[in-house]
Amino acid sequence: MRVDVVSIFPEYFAPLDLSLIGRARANGVLQLAVHDLRTWTHDVHRTVDDTPYGGGPGMVMRPEPWGEALDALAPVDAPPPRLLVPSPAGAPFTQAMAYELAAESHLLFACGRYEGIDQRVLAHAATRMPVTEVSLGDYVLFGGEVAVLVMLEAVTRLLPGVLGNAGSLDEESHAHGLLEAPIYTKPPSWRGHDVPEVLRSGDHGKIARWRREEGLLRTAARRPDLLAALPTDRLDKRDIAA
Numbered sequence: 001m002r003v004d005v006v007s008i009f010p011e012y013f014a015p016l017d018l019s020l021i022g023r024a025r026a027n028g029v030l031q032l033a034v035h036d037l038r039t040w041t042h043d044v045h046r047t048v049d050d051t052p053y054g055g056g057p058g059m060v061m062r063p064e065p066w067g068e069a070l071d072a073l074a075p076v077d078a079p080p081p082r083l084l085v086p087s088p089a090g091a092p093f094t095q096a097m098a099y100e101l102a103a104e105s106h107l108l109f110a111c112g113r114y115e116g117i118d119q120r121v122l123a124h125a126a127t128r129m130p131v132t133e134v135s136l137g138d139y140v141l142f143g144g145e146v147a148v149l150v151m152l153e154a155v156t157r158l159l160p161g162v163l164g165n166a167g168s169l170d171e172e173s174h175a176h177g178l179l180e181a182p183i184y185t186k187p188p189s190w191r192g193h194d195v196p197e198v199l200r201s202g203d204h205g206k207i208a209r210w211r212r213e214e215g216l217l218r219t220a221a222r223r224p225d226l227l228a229a230l231p232t233d234r235l236d237k238r239d240i241a242a
């Protein structure tokens with residue numbers, strides 16, 4: 001997968017050389033390039049923002065540098081990338097979206113700052129590539145960079161060969177729309193707290209049932225919205241009885 005990121009703070013993405021993402025880049029699973037938006041400015045001050053039409057606080061990112069950046073990174077003679085723009089006004093980022101993005105061959109992330117990017121940049125881009133504004137949640141950040149770091153981690157770990165034990169993808173929270181059951185390791189007793197007997201029973205069927213029930217209980221208690229969204233065929237009669 002090819003990923004291009006455009007930001008006025010390219011140094012934000014230094015962490016991407018670390019750990020799993022660093023390995024995915026080293027073994028070619030992920031081709032990542034980070035670009036400074038100011039590359040596509042032409043004035044001595046390398047200006048990327050201006051005052052908002054209609055007045056109001058803050059500044060808006062100018063369309064011209066973004067237009068030239070997208071022209072350069074999504075040339076018309078190549079298959080179009082999927083443009084992702086982190087935004088508080090975007091669609092919620094979910095594990096389902098992470099799987100969707102992991103199937104793409106080229107992602108292009110546009111990191112907005114200030115009050116955001118002139119809307120015409122997205123409107124023009126949408127004439128020649130899929131554009132998705134994405135929100136990480138209902139809170140306000142200084143810019144899209146941290147959102148891109150989160151999305152890149154969530155997507156990259158789904159790429160083949162990135163996670164050592166692909167099986168762990170199957171068990172983690174949100175993998176099946178439910179939260180994961182509590183997990184434990186040695187010692188069997190610690191500060192008066194014991195590991196649930198069932199997990200030390202060696203009875204794998206019983207352990208699997210316990211984990212599913214505990215995941216359901218946790219989901220019902222902490223994220224009833226996830227339970228409500230679960231397709232009914234995903235809850236078999238054993239779950240209802242639990």
Ligand SMILES: Nc1ccccc1-c1cnco1
Pocket residue numbers: 086087088112113134135136137138139140141142143144145147
């Ligand atoms: N607040 C922001 C400002 C700029 C770019 C993204 C965001 C964002 C994304 N998800 C929540 O907020």
